[in-house]
Amino acid sequence: MGLSSCEKDDFCTQNPVTPSLILRFHDKDDVTKKKSVERFSIIAVGKTDSLFVDRNTDSIAIPLNGLDTKTVYTLKMNDVDNIKTNNKIATLTINYTTEEEYISRSCGYRFIFKDITLTSSTPSWINSLSTKDVSIINNQIKAHVQVFH
Template sequence: MKKIFYLGILALLGLTSCEKDDFCTSSPVTPNLVLRFYDNSDQTKTKNVSRLSIIAQGKTDSLVINQSLDSIAIPLNSAATTTVYTLKINEVDGKVANNQISTLTINYKAQEEYVSRSCGYRYIFNNVTVTAPSGTWIQSLTPTDVNTIDNQSRAHVKIYH
């Protein structure tokens, strides 16, 4: 009888000392800036960008190389207050001489936010402003001011070209 009693206590201690598994179900944790490309002549229709390449300032690797797409999600540097991307398109033939280049400058304030023990921390971006120089293939942007980027379920900025 004593053996059963001690085995019961040992089993009870074993079952109560287990810790619940923690899994991060938030993916991605830190949101990207979502850009959507629109036709400047009919601003209600999306328009693919031909042979788009994107590279971050100070980097040598491209984020995107020669893609044709109508939207893209790009990461922001959480350790800085500004991220600059060079966006290059070539709607003619793919030759370097026909490349059109524009620079996209994104200013923001990154705020660290605790998600959970398994996910850790994430960043949300507040007071975001997006600018592109005039006279490039990017004809306009809306909105130029985004209050908060805390998810990437929809486009944050519309680019008209």
């Protein structure tokens, strides 16, 4: 007679993703209307790889650095053509505090971002932001900030 016992595998099934900041782009003249950004690229300051290159999109999810209290992105768009001299540049600076949230032994930790403040460079192609302050980013269910251009 033999005994066997099973132990539950320790897999992370909760998907404890550290949330990204979700930006949704809107028409500055009709704030209820989404407006795609044409030939859009975004790169974190100090990095060499772009998150998006030459995309047409009306929303993006951008990661924040959980090991720092600030993330800076350069956002580039070109609504005319693919000629570099026609690129429009904006710098988006995101300041925040972080909190680590323990999920489980197999999942580990994730970051939650609190007391977020956003500023964009002027002049830029970004006309305004729906808010400059976000109290918490702990999910990716909906847009956190609307960008009007």
